[in-house]
Amino acid sequence: MLKGTYCVLDDEQDFLTVAAGEFKKFLPDMKGVFTTDPDEAITLARKDKPVIFIIDIVLGGKKGMEIYQRISAISKKVRVIFITGDENFINNDDIRNQILLEGSIDLMQKPIKWHELAIKVKNNMQLLLYQCNLEDIIAERTQQLIHADRLATVGTMVSSIIHEISSPLTFIKANQEMCKYAVGNAKKVTENKEVLSIFDRLIIPSVDESMKGVERIEELLNSFRRFYKRDDLVSEVDFTELIAEVKNLTYYNIKRSNINFIIEVAKSTPKKITCKKQELIQVITNVVNNAVDAFEEKAVFNGEKELKIVVSGSDSTVNIVVSNNGPEIPQYVMERIFEPFFTTKTAEKGTGLGLAISRQILKFMGGTIYVENKSKKHPTVDFIITIPINYNA
Ligand SMILES: Nc1ncnc2c1ncn2[C@@H]1O[C@H](COP(=O)(O)OP(=O)(O)O)[C@@H](O)[C@H]1O
Ligand SMILES: [Mg+2]
Structure with a gap:
């Protein structure tokens, strides 16, 4: 019809x-x-x-x-x-x-001449439908670009927030150190048991805990800062460090969703690879965050949310499998999952750019990414990433 x-x-x-x-x-x-x-x-x-x-x-x-x-x-x-x-x-x-x-x-x-008229109607209807379809696609793409632009603005805001947080953090840290130093000195000049006990039970542990908190924030800000850096050069990268960075960037998402996060690095994994580090972090972070989002869609098998990164390697490649036991990916999503702007999420959550960009980044590196619904005893969704050890763009 x-x-x-x-x-x-x-x-x-x-x-x-x-x-x-x-x-x-x-x-x-x-x-x-x-x-x-x-x-x-x-x-x-x-x-x-x-x-x-x-x-x-x-x-x-x-x-x-x-x-x-x-x-x-x-x-x-x-x-x-x-x-x-x-x-x-x-x-x-x-x-x-x-x-x-x-x-x-x-x-x-x-x-x-009815036959001739019918042909003209049919041909022109096909052209008209084609045009309407293109117009619909352009309208949809324009909406998506506006949204992507808004997200880019949020990105800029985040980098200024990072800057704003860094300054007070510096003096908070200095004050904590000063506090510890002062308490240390005070302890030397008092023998009052009650005061000493307050120092040891309350003040010192609280200051230590706050210092740990500040260090954690600093670490996170540094991860964000590195992530935002534009000049991502090809360099030799320690793979364990790279995974630690991914963990930093996804830590709160994973923790908030109560997910059992497992990282397994096989002995076969090369210690160092040559790549653009931040881009690779971007790819893995994208895939991990997608897995976190997937858990929110439906009730999950037996309630235990599991997200696993398994890293292995050979002489020439590193293989990373990110799998989660969230809902299976339906066929219509599978067909379009790497398409730019394809998303099943709300406008606040998804851009549909994550996997399209990830595939592009990997392609430049000479790597690949694909996805599978693994039906086994405990089914999982697996994203399989392969990267050559030597950057060969
Ligand atoms: N681990 C996953 N489990 C289920 N669906 C997924 C998973 N990863 C990605 N998807 C699907 O692929 C779509 C595209 O992902 P992506 O390109 O990262 O864009 P976005 O996350 O902005 O939607 C998602 O909207 C989601 O439907
Ligand atoms: Mg995504």
Whole structure:
């Protein structure tokens, strides 16, 4: 069934009856409307769906051309083929050209060659549908770009927040050290047991704990800072450090979702690889964060959420498998999962860019990424990443 409708508008009911029979023969798989009422044609245009109008150019009191002008002002998804029994129109080049200049597909003479008209309706409907489809895609992409741009703005804001947090952190750290130093000195000059006990039980442990907290924040900020750096150069990277960095960046997401996070690094894993470190971190972080999101979609098998990174290697490659026991990926998602802007998440959560960019990054490195629903006793979704040890872009 070809989508879209055609509408024949003519003031002669007999003509419409013949038209209905002929179109049924030549265009059996398209929906048609046959009417003598211009208002019905206008109502049809208001639906803003693709319609090809076949309009008699001399329509009783109202001219066919005027009606088409009204229709095309209402909807951009309409086209027209004019028809006429009046030889003055057909033989007058000026009128013919005027009609075509107005954007009509054709001016056909009665008696109508029905087969030819049907072919013109069908061909033009296919073009119209193609155009409507492209317009829909462009509108959707524009929305997605606006969203991606907004996220980029958030990224810029995050980097200034990192900067803002770093400064007070410096004096918080200095004050804590000073506090510890002061308590140390005070302990030397007092023998008051109660005071000493307050120092040892309360003040020193609290300051130590705060210092650990500050160190944790610093570590996190440094990870973010490195992640944001633009000049990601090819260098020799310690793989254990790289995984530790991924852990830093995903730590809070994983902790908040109460996920059992397991990292296994096989003995076969090369200690060092040559790559663009931050880009590789970006890829693994993306895949890990996706797995965290996946747990939120549905109740998970036996309630125990597990996210596992298994790293192994050979002489020439490192293989990273990120698997989670969240819901299986449906076929329609599988088909489009690496497409830019494809997402099943809400606008706040997803851009649909993560995997598309990850695949691109890996391609530059000479690596690959693919996904599998692993059906075993405890099914998992596995993302398999392979990277050459030597960057070969
Ligand atoms: N581990 C996973 N389990 C289930 N679905 C996933 C997983 N990883 C990715 N997906 C699906 O792939 C889509 C695209 O992912 P991605 O490109 O990272 O974009 P985003 O995360 O912004 O949606 C997600 O919206 C989700 O539907
Ligand atoms: Mg993602």
